[in-house]
Amino acid sequence: MLQAIDALPDIPAAELPGVYLEVRSRVDERLKKDSLDASGLMLLRIEDAPVPGGAEERATVFATAKGIEKLRKKVEQFRTEDTPDREKDGEIVPGRPKNADLVQSVAAITEAGLRALWRSPPGKFPGADVATVWEVWLEPQMTEAFVAAAPNYGVTVGADRLEFPEDTVVIVQADHNQLAQAVRRLGGVRALASPTITADFFDGLPVAEQAQWVDELAGRTTYTDNPDPGYVTLLDTGVSRAHPLIQPALSVDDRHAANPAWGLEDVKGHGTQMGGLALFGDLTPKLHQANPVSVVNRLESVKLLPDAGMNPHHLLGAVTRQAINAVEQVGPRRRTFTMTTTTGEDTPHDGAPTSWSTEVDQLAAGVSGEMKQQRLVLVSAGNTDNFTFGAENYLDRCDHEDNEIESPAQAWNVVSVGAFTEKTVLPNGEPAQALAPFGDLSPASRTASWSSHWPNKPDVVLEGGNWALSAMPPPMRHGWLSLLSTHHNYPVRSFTFTFDTSAATALAAKDVTELWSDYPTLWPETVRGLYVSSARWTQRMRAHLPAQPNKGHYTPLFQRYGYGVPDMARARRSASNALTLIVEDTITPYGISEKTGGDVHNEMKLFALPWPVEALRALGNGDVTLRVALSSFIAPNPSEASRGVRYRYASHNLRFQLNRAGENEAQFLARISKAAEQPDGPANDEDDLWDFGSNRRHVGSLHIDQLTCKASDLARRNLLAVHPVTGWWKSKKLLDEGLPSVRYALIVEIDAGELEAELYAEVQVAVEALIAAQAAIAV
Secondary structure (H helix, E strand, O other), X not given: OHXXXXXXXXXXXXXXXXXXXXXXXXXXXXXXXHHHOOOOEEXXXXXXXXXXXXXEEEEEEEEOHHHHHHHHHHHHHHHHOEOOOEEEXXXXXXXXXXXXXXXXXXXXXXXXXXXXXXXXXXXXXXOOOOOEEEEEEEOHHHHHHHHHHHHHHOOEEEEEEEEOOOOEEEEEEEOHHHHHHHXXXXXXXXXXXXXXXXXXXXXXXXXXXXXXHHHHHHHOEEEOOOOOOEEEEEEEOOOOOOOOOOHHHOOHHHEEEOOOOOOOOOOOOHHHHHHHHHHHOOHHHHHHOOOOEEEOEEEEEEEOOOOOOOOOHHHHHHHHHHHHHHHHOOOOOEEEEEEOOOEOOOOOOOOOOOHHHHHHHHHHHOOOOOOXXXXXXXXXXXXXXXXXXXXXXXXHHHOOHHHEOOXXXXXXXXXXXXXXXXXXXXXXXXXXXXXXXXXXEOOOEOEOOOOOOOOOOOOEEEEOOOEEEOOOOOOEEOHHHOEEEEOOOOOOOOEEEEOHHHHHHHHHHHHHHHHHHHOOOOOHHHHHHHHHHOOEOOHHHHOOOOOOOOHHHHHHHHHHHOOOEOOHHHHHHHHHOOOEEEEEEEEOOEEEOOOOOOEEEOEEEEEEOOOOHHHHHHHOOOEEEEEEEEEOOOOEOOOHHHOOOHHHHEOOEEEEEEOOOXXXXXXXXXXXXXXXXXXXXXXXXXXXXXXXXXXXXXOOOEEEEEEEEEHHHHOOOOEEEEEEEOOOOOOHHHHOOOOOOEEEEEEEEEEOHHHHHHHHHHHHHHHHHHHHHOEEEEO
16 A cells, blocks of 8 residues: 555646545455545445455545545554554553554555446446446536536536435446546546436336335325416326326316317326326436425316327317317416327428417417417427338438428427437347437437428427337337336326327426426516527537538528427526526517508617626636527418418517627617618628527527627627517508507526626626616617
């Protein structure tokens, strides 16, 4: 140990949190464990290993700088100090070197590699130079820091987590070097393992054992007692109340049907699967962990699909309206309407409105339905047919024009949900491989193939499972690559596989409803904007971009993934953080000219943004990112004359613009007024600074873009305008009957990385000034 401890590196406290050590005992001796698990030292694992002549103990220890210094001190004491002499049986026994039990038991101390942290069987340790999936066991208090910083080392961190009393487990994808760098630089890792617990494990259990797992989970689950809870309102096949995990969240009186003649039970099973996901998410990690589970959502069920046959195509919009009317008879509630049924009979629609998508747009905008109110609606993107897949790159098939998103998911006002996947682990020896790579599009997910004329869909993607590809196509679903949810035929079965964009949409409904429950006074338009704006593309998705992407290179990403995978932590932070400005307001977009009597653009809203000017100037040339989302529900007009003309489909169209550095208010307003009259004109200089640009941003009813610039430049760009461009409401005949006003939500976020805390205080002081500065300005 004397030479080993001398050879250990010094730890720069400012750069490394500590160092992982592998400590080996002398042959057939035991390490002094207490001394390896003390202040500054954390004993992570210990095991016996056979060696020539016997066995040795091997311990993995995480040592901080203070821990290393403590070991060095113990060695120095061993060298120079003895324990006091003591008397035994009337004789004086000379003292021994201090810390002799520790020092003499150790044969070697070296800096540990990844194998020293491996807790699965040795044969499952991943091969070198290949990106693979790992379980990373983290100290709970270090989890957020590790998850945030790991991508800097090429480590992709999955969304699912397991919570145990002393560990948090995340799934990552990385090769040896990437993970080793992250572990060494970030710390907080307690163990590494091979992911093994999948949906297949629980679904394959005997009936009685499945019921025991249900009872165990139910015993540590608490359901909301909030008197004003958020509801996931499933427009599906019905939901079974027999399942113990669902019954506490679904009242007998909260099951309905679009047709009063239909029964309320779920005889097909799909709705009950969605209900389990909307309450718990994927059951696999919930069953595998041991911590308490809190369910904050409640369920409402409206049977949209008959038990036998299908709804006639020409009645799909009417049946959807009847379903919403039926559930809203209960009274006002904070509802997330969730529809995971689509039709291929409208294909190809090329992104243009259909009767069903238009009726869904009307329902969301509150111009249809018995209750005239805005509604938050989620719709699945529709699923691909695995039998049409061959040996080519699966993304080529997903991107094909005859694989476009199914109606009504192209509706402007809804959150359209596609699927990606992080499920790539198959059993050892399986003669197949996962089709989609970790973090990329689920093969089941349909995409937008149309031009930017209509809004690209989906808006976001969530976990939808993966397919297994063997030597001969087609690829097939696989239990290891699926999600797990509640079975409608309990107690005959407790669990069932679930997958595809339906599962992804139910997961999104869970997220959205929880977010809305955290901030119950927000409008549906605002919740939609917050949730979608929180999404980001995964590292794998961004890998499809060139090194220096231009605006056109982003098009395939939007067509496949929308804005990416939502981040609930970011959405909640945006809703509560003063560095994110949320404005809910109304605007009267069109009016009658007093001079000419013709229809004109009537109003724009101008905001003097409460930038932390001094703090931004202090950052100088440091980069900051500005992200803006503008969300409004349009009233649709699907007449034949409006097809192919987005300004004729939407009742109103809103845009946002930011002033240029050095551009004063008068110059800014003059430029915006001109742009409002020429919505399809050439992009201006400002457009070049935005990542996505006007071609992407100026479609649909949800507009999101971001720009990165020097902090000192952003300090001078403090004027943001919301203004109208042409819509079908801009008609003198209509305006003579009254000037309609509409609601909109504006979400503005500064991301200054780790410098946010310094910016926060100055923004907080300026928020009141922002409210006072808001004004309605005649155009």
